[in-house]
Amino acid sequence: MNKCWYDNKTVILTGASSGIGKDIAERLIKDHGCKVIGIARNEERLLALKNSFGNKSDCFTYYIFDVSVKENWENFAETVKEENLKPDILINNAGILPKFDRFLNYTVDELDKAMHINFYSCLYSMNALMPVILQSDSAAVINIASSAALCSLAGTSVYSASKAALKSLTDAVREEYRKECYIGLVCPGFTKTNIFRNQGTPVGNKAQKAMDFISTDCDRMCNLILKGMKNKRADMVFGADAHLMSVGNKLFGTVCSHASSAVMKASGLDLFAKVFK
Ligand SMILES: NC(=O)c1ccc[n+]([C@@H]2O[C@H](COP(=O)([O-])OP(=O)(O)OC[C@H]3O[C@@H](n4cnc5c(N)ncnc54)[C@H](OP(=O)(O)O)[C@@H]3O)[C@@H](O)[C@H]2O)c1
Incomplete structure (x- = not known):
């Protein structure tokens, strides 16, 4: 592996227990000698990941908390200082x-929850941790948004809003800290992970095939993200669907x-049925 600015660095990574986060943790430790501090709620998965590193398991530590709660970040920032995690x-x-649903079918609690997990968690973590991150010679903040931040799709109102908010926050903070910190924004298109587990209806065979067709492998997505980070790219739009949405x-x-709504409707997939009722 060629030398890279983030080799051997200490990385705080949220959502390390699954999908893109888990894959990034594995690469940072195995290929780049990083120390990864993973955050998520599912201890079983975090422990399994730690154990999978074998003689490198000390390189992965984890903290279990809900990232959507401001106090959790304040407490974690204290821990970072007390334990001198740097x-x-x-x-x-x-x-x-x-x-996927129409806006009025969500309860306000569901809308709040999505905004808090997808957007406020990043606002809280940046607020709590940037003072200590900025002390590093290799200071960096990478926010994983979505192609939904670039083009809103029917059925994803609050998801799109949360990711567009994250994009705006990232763009402004990048300008303010340009000289002190590399701040990257990743907008992945559909990626093969378990993120669809929260859909009310089972995804179904036909929908699964369609999703697989347009989705990027998690492996490839993580390669692209790490390569983008290596080149300190500000905006990282990855996946054919994401490029289409961005340019479109x-x-x-x-x-x-x-046009995207028309395609979703024409697909006749159960996944989008409630959106176009
Ligand atoms: N997959 C896609 O098609 C796609 C496309 C565009 C953007 N993205 C974005 O990429 C990121 C990763 O998604 P993924 O596809 O890898 O999904 P995933 O496999 O479902 O992983 C999501 C991760 O977030 C953690 N998480 C969720 N809510 C949390 C909370 N309240 N507190 C702490 N941790 C929480 C989960 O851990 P626990 O359950 O253990 O807490 C898990 O580790 C997300 O921000 C997603 O929006 C994904």
């Missing part, structure tokens, strides 16, 4: 995809959202 990099990756939205604005 993180260089913060990767905000934890997130949920609420079930720039060229055609709301027509791009409308």
Whole structure:
């Protein structure tokens, strides 16, 4: 593996127990000699991940808390100081995809929950941890948003809003700290992970095949993310669907959202059934 600025760094990574986060933790430890401090709620999965590192298991430590709660970040920031953890990099990756539905079918609690997990968690973590991250010579914050931040899809109102908010926050903070910190924004398209487990209805064979067709392998997505980070790219749009949404939205604005809705509706997939009732 070629030398890279984040080799041997200490990385705080949210959502390390599954999907993209788990894969990134594995690569940072195995290929880059990093120390990873993972955060998530499922201890069983975090412990299994730690054990999977064998003689490198000391490189992975974990903290179990809900990232959507402000006090948890305040307490964690205290722990970081007390234990002299000296993180260089913060990767905000934890997130949920609420079930595809129309806006009025969500309860306010469901809308709040998605905003808190996908957006406020990043705002809290950046606020709590950037003072200590900025002390590093290799200070970096990477926020994992989504292609939904670039073009809103029907059925994803609060998800799109939470990720667009994260994009705006990231863009502004990047300008403010440009000289002190590399701040990257990742907008992945559909990626093969378990993020669809929260859908109200089972995804189903037909939907699964369609999703697999447009989705990028998790492995490949993580390669692209780490390569983008290596080159300190500010904006990282990855996946053919994400590029389509990005370019489509720039060229055609709301027509791009409308065309995407038409495709989702025409697909006849159960996954989107409630959206177009
Ligand atoms: N997969 C895609 O198609 C796709 C596309 C675009 C963007 N993304 C974004 O990529 C990121 C990773 O998603 P993924 O696909 O890897 O999903 P995933 O496999 O479901 O992983 C989500 C991770 O977030 C953690 N998490 C969720 N809520 C949390 C909370 N309240 N507190 C602490 N940790 C929490 C989960 O851990 P616990 O359950 O253990 O807490 C898990 O480790 C998300 O931000 C997602 O929006 C994914």
